[in-house]
Amino acid sequence: MKPIIRVENLSKRYSIGGLDAGYATFREMFAGVMAAPFRRLRKSYKPTTEVIWALKDINFEVQPGEVVGLIGHNGAGKSTLLKILSRITIPTTGRSEVYGRIGSLLEVGTGFHPDLTGRENIFLNGTILGIRRSEIARRFDEIVAFSEIEKFIDTPVKWYSSGMYLRLAFSVAVHLDTEVLIMDEVLAVGDMSFQQKCLDKMSEIRKQGHTILFVSHNMAAVTRLCERVLLIDKGHIVRDGEAHVIVNEYMGASLKVTSEKEWVEGERAPGNHVVRLRKVRARDEEGRTAESVDIRKRVGVEMTYDVLEAGHMLTPKILLSNEEGANLFSSHDVGPEWRSRPREKGTYVSTLWIPGNFLSEGNVLIHAAIESHLPSTATHVYERDVATFQIVDKQHGDSARGDYIGPIPGLLRPLLDWTTDFQIAGAPDASPLEVTLHD
Amino acid sequence: MANESAGVLEERESAVETERESEAGLPQSAPPERLPESPVVVNDARDSLVPLSLKELVAHRELLYFLTWRDIKVKYKQTAMGAAWAIIQPLFMMLVFSVFFGIFMGVSTEGMSYFLFFYSGLLPWTFFSTAIMLGSVSLVNNANLITKVYFPRIIIPASVVGAGLVDLLIASVIFAGLAVYHDVSLSPKLLMLPALFLLTTLLSLGFGTWLAALTVKYRDVRHALPFVTQVWFFVTPIIYPLSVVDEKWRWMMYANPLTGIVEGIRASLVADKAFNWTGIYVSTALTVVILVGSVYAFRRIEKSFADLI
Numbered sequence: 001m002k003p004i005i006r007v008e009n010l011s012k013r014y015s016i017g018g019l020d021a022g023y024a025t026f027r028e029m030f031a032g033v034m035a036a037p038f039r040r041l042r043k044s045y046k047p048t049t050e051v052i053w054a055l056k057d058i059n060f061e062v063q064p065g066e067v068v069g070l071i072g073h074n075g076a077g078k079s080t081l082l083k084i085l086s087r088i089t090i091p092t093t094g095r096s097e098v099y100g101r102i103g104s105l106l107e108v109g110t111g112f113h114p115d116l117t118g119r120e121n122i123f124l125n126g127t128i129l130g131i132r133r134s135e136i137a138r139r140f141d142e143i144v145a146f147s148e149i150e151k152f153i154d155t156p157v158k159w160y161s162s163g164m165y166l167r168l169a170f171s172v173a174v175h176l177d178t179e180v181l182i183m184d185e186v187l188a189v190g191d192m193s194f195q196q197k198c199l200d201k202m203s204e205i206r207k208q209g210h211t212i213l214f215v216s217h218n219m220a221a222v223t224r225l226c227e228r229v230l231l232i233d234k235g236h237i238v239r240d241g242e243a244h245v246i247v248n249e250y251m252g253a254s255l256k257v258t259s260e261k262e263w264v265e266g267e268r269a270p271g272n273h274v275v276r277l278r279k280v281r282a283r284d285e286e287g288r289t290a291e292s293v294d295i296r297k298r299v300g301v302e303m304t305y306d307v308l309e310a311g312h313m314l315t316p317k318i319l320l321s322n323e324e325g326a327n328l329f330s331s332h333d334v335g336p337e338w339r340s341r342p343r344e345k346g347t348y349v350s351t352l353w354i355p356g357n358f359l360s361e362g363n364v365l366i367h368a369a370i371e372s373h374l375p376s377t378a379t380h381v382y383e384r385d386v387a388t389f390q391i392v393d394k395q396h397g398d399s400a401r402g403d404y405i406g407p408i409p410g411l412l413r414p415l416l417d418w419t420t421d422f423q424i425a426g427a428p429d430a431s432p433l434e435v436t437l438h439d
Numbered sequence: 440m441a442n443e444s445a446g447v448l449e450e451r452e453s454a455v456e457t458e459r460e461s462e463a464g465l466p467q468s469a470p471p472e473r474l475p476e477s478p479v480v481v482n483d484a485r486d487s488l489v490p491l492s493l494k495e496l497v498a499h500r501e502l503l504y505f506l507t508w509r510d511i512k513v514k515y516k517q518t519a520m521g522a523a524w525a526i527i528q529p530l531f532m533m534l535v536f537s538v539f540f541g542i543f544m545g546v547s548t549e550g551m552s553y554f555l556f557f558y559s560g561l562l563p564w565t566f567f568s569t570a571i572m573l574g575s576v577s578l579v580n581n582a583n584l585i586t587k588v589y590f591p592r593i594i595i596p597a598s599v600v601g602a603g604l605v606d607l608l609i610a611s612v613i614f615a616g617l618a619v620y621h622d623v624s625l626s627p628k629l630l631m632l633p634a635l636f637l638l639t640t641l642l643s644l645g646f647g648t649w650l651a652a653l654t655v656k657y658r659d660v661r662h663a664l665p666f667v668t669q670v671w672f673f674v675t676p677i678i679y680p681l682s683v684v685d686e687k688w689r690w691m692m693y694a695n696p697l698t699g700i701v702e703g704i705r706a707s708l709v710a711d712k713a714f715n716w717t718g719i720y721v722s723t724a725l726t727v728v729i730l731v732g733s734v735y736a737f738r739r740i741e742k743s744f745a746d747l748i
Contacts (some may be wrong), residue, residue: 002474011484014746064474082708083745087482087589090742095485097478102589110587111510115516121508127505156516 001101001390001415003061004180004211005085008056010094012080013233016050025099056081056235056295057095064179067212069226069243071219075147077235078215082106082182084211100179103130109169118149118168121157124336125172139175146197147171175200181205184215194335196406199225201407219247219323219395220362220407221390228377240389243416244292248390250293250364251323254259257388259291270383271305271370278347278382288346292390295399295413299389303368304352305381311342313374318349319367320359328411330357332371340374357415361393478529486742493704495591503594507601514537514602525606526613529561536561540678549680552621559704560677562607563616563639567646567697568668570603574647576665577652582748592741593734596651608638628707631714636702642726647713650731652740655747656726676701693718696725 055077062068070078083089085096086104111128112121122143126136136143143152147168149160157165173302202225216222222229229246231239239246252258260281263269269276271360283300284290293299301318319330331352333339340348365388371379393401393413400415401408441700496503515521540546541553548556554560578585581595625627654660674696676684685694692698699722700714706712740747 004474006478054609058461082481083586087480087587089486091482095481098480099474099478102480104588106587107583111584113513115513116509124505124509127502128584128590130588130590131506133501143509165481341639344631428579 001063004064004099005060005062005213006099007058007060007081008095009087010055010081010084011053011092012077012084012089012094013092014052015190017250023262024198042358053235055084055091059229059239060237060240062211062213064100064211065206065209066228066321067206067214069222069229069247070213070215070232071222071229071247072232073216074420076232078232079106079184079392081232082184082213082215086182098180101130102180102182103176103178104182105176105184106130106171106182108166108173112157112165117154118147118153118160119143121168122172128174129173129176130178131176131371136175143171146174146201163194166183170198171196174198174205174352178210180211180213182213185217185339196404199406218308219251223247223361223390224405227321242262244390244392245362248291248363248388251390252388256330257365257385258291259389261386261388271381274309275305275314275370275380277303277305277308277368277370277383280366280386281382282364282366282387283351283387294356295357295359295391295393295401296396298356299354299359299391300351301354301366302349303370304347304349305370306347307343307345310345312372313340314338314343314380315371315373316352317369317371318352319369321365321367322411323363323365326411328364341393350375358412359390359391360410363388363390382408421423447643452663453737478542489536493592496593496644499594502590503601505592506594506598507605510598510602511605516711518717522606522609526611529558529610530567530613531736532561532565533558536678537691546679547683548624549705549709549712551705553615555617555621555708556705557678559708560675560701562610562673563636563697563700563704564672564677565610565725566603566607568637568672569645569709570600570643571646571650572668573603574643575650575660578651578744579658579748585748586745593648593745594735596647597738600640600647603643604640616742623708624710626711628714631703631707633694635700635707637720638722638726639697639700641730642722645726645730645733648737652733652737652744656740656746671695680705681718693721694725696722697730698722728741 045429050179058077058081066356070081073076080089082104083106084091085098086102087102088106107126111125113124116124122140123133123136126143129134145154147170149164149168152160152164161169183260183386188200199221202212204227210227214222226243228241229239230237231245231246231250248259262278262279262281263277266276271277271329280301280303281291282293283302285298285300290299301320303316304320305316307314316333317330320328322328333350333352366386366435367383367384368386369379371384372378374379393399394407395401395403395405397403402414460665470640478543511522514523518524520527520532536557537553541548541557577595577599578592584590584595585592649659650664674692674695676692681692681702683700699718699720702715703722
């Protein structure tokens with residue numbers, strides 16, 4: 001299929017160190033000022049000490065209807081790329097082509113004026129974003145209803161609370177109706193319920209077949225909304241592929257851990273003369289190392305270790321934490337098979353099985369330990385941040401998410417039973433009818 | 440038969456559809472089923488000069504309208520007098536000039552009343568000087584727009600001139616009143632007035648866009664402009680008639696495009712004063728050169744505004 005966005009050899013150079021610096025004399029300055037606009041700008045650039053390539057040789061294509069996430073560290077070049085696509089700035093080399101109209105939301109409330117009322121700002125901001133006046137007028141009520149500030153629509157926005165301001169601004173933005181929508185971290189506004197509304201709106205936009213390019217540092221939102229992710233680092237596209245794979249790699253790289261850790265040199269492996277850790281990994285039910293796991297599926301955390309001295313009673317232990325560093329839970333192997341049983345020398349593989357529909361979505365860090373509890377407590381292995389895996393909660397409808405697509409708080413996301421008692425309105429004496437879900 | 444009429448109806452409907460789209464310039468339809476043959480939005484490093492696409496300007500005409508509207512609205516928000524300020528300023532200056540330069544110093548007005556004489560100079564001058572002062576900082580003041588949204592940047596200085604035009608229109612009410620009060624004869628010469636104000640508008644647009652672009656790169660303009668305009672005020676025949684300048688220096692006065700305009704406005708009000716066509720032609724030629732040069736210069740550095748601002 002023909003791409004809707006095509007980017008070829010795109011580079012963007014910034015010179016840092018001040019363009020205006022270095023007029024030696026007043027006469028020189030005067031000459032410079034008078035002549036500046038009539039000279040080729042490029043030639044009037046004075047050689048500056050430092051040149052930065054915000055983007056270097058970027059090539060990619062986006063198919064119509066794709067939702068593509070751009071991720072990367074601050075200063076990686078994500079925003080520069082969006083600015084070039086939306087023609088705010090010109091590339092130093094290369095070319096970008098878009099086969100459709102672009103709506104870019106690099107900021108919410110661009111051009112909002114504090115002295116103007118909500119109503120006036122809707123028209124001003126809408127026009128700035130490229131929505132036609134008749135279109136704004138037609139959808140005005142819809143926009144106001146979405147923002148939930150009907151009462152204050154004729155109040156100057158300088159008297160709005162910051163939340164009201166953002167809601168109004170975003171309401172205009174989500175009514176952009178272009179073939180390509182470019183967004184820079186705009187979801188990070190408003191309270192939870194409003195964010196939810198925005199996400200609903202976005203998936204509605206997506207369902208209409210619009211193409212979306214989306215920069216975010218919110219990895220959960222990226223995996224939820226995008227099928228494809230471009231990872232940008234130091235001006236290059238370093239990875240391009242399926243969203244959850246790339247996100248997991250990126251998270252792992254920034255945490256400096258991967259989904260599998262193996263110690264090849266025996267002496268370097270964590271442990272002591274009793275036991276040494278050989279390998280830790282997350283695995284799926286088929287035995288494959290799992291970088292990312294569907295939230296509905298079981299995931300195993302497997303540790304391989306060599307017992308070097310016979311006769312010790314060992315308890316393997318796994319602690320899981322999320323990317324914010326909050327501990328999720330810790331689990332000991334208390335199964336009867338190896339509990340209180342002295343071990344022989346040899347290689348053991350212990351796997352902790354975590355049920356599906358239990359962990360919350362996001363990245364999970366694995367910390368491994370091996371302890372003895374009898375006759376006295378001793379810690380043989382205690383290794384933090386050994387490996388990581390990612391839980392993905394796509395909108396399948398049968399996870400705890402149901403049909404909801406917004407962010408869900410909580411360290412865990414179990415699928416639990418609900419009961420609902422129901423009484424027909426106006427029949428107080430009728431016996432209650434019990435409805436049980438998830439039977 | 441039924442089929443045929445349905446076909447005709449369909450055809451008519453689709454004709455209406457295309458008409459609406461082409462009229463709008465920017466169809467607001469959902470994504471097209473087939474992509475256009477050529478790209479709609481191109482950003483290429485090799486395009487050294489962004490062409491001044493009139494089509495694009497027309498497509499953004501509503502933005503020009505709204506930015507102009509915003510400038511006017513914001514200017515008079517939270518003022519007790521509101522748009523009356525557009526009148527008060529030139530009116531007050533007219534009174535001051537009439538007292539000091541007219542009554543005290545006895546400046547020659549070539550037979551015109553002091554009020555009409557000074558007001559006819561102040562009207563284009565206030566418009567022009569406000570337009571270039573506000574125009575010069577317009578891009579910098581709208582940096583938040585320039586770094587976040589694409590549109591032809593020339594709309595920003597143009598909207599400043601647009602807002603100035605509204606003030607000019609309001610201030611013209613006093614002008615008309617003075618003309619009636621002083622029995623200005625209804626002659627065909629008055630037809631030159633709209634033309635001369637159009638010339639002033641184009642001149643303001645020319646200087647406004649140029650200074651706006653210059654200020655993006657050199658903030659020095661902000662410091663230089665106040666005294667440059669002050670000098671400009673004195674070299675324009677506002678508080679004196681051109682006739683007080685010695686004949687052999689008069690050509691120098693015409694190097695100032697405002698000279699021909701102010702003199703022209705006064706000539707159109709006085710029955711027995713002939714137009715100085717040379718002055719008007721020189722002003723027109725200078726205006727065209729300045730406008731074309733400015734727009735060209737503006738387009739040349741427009742694409743780097745977002746990086747410089």
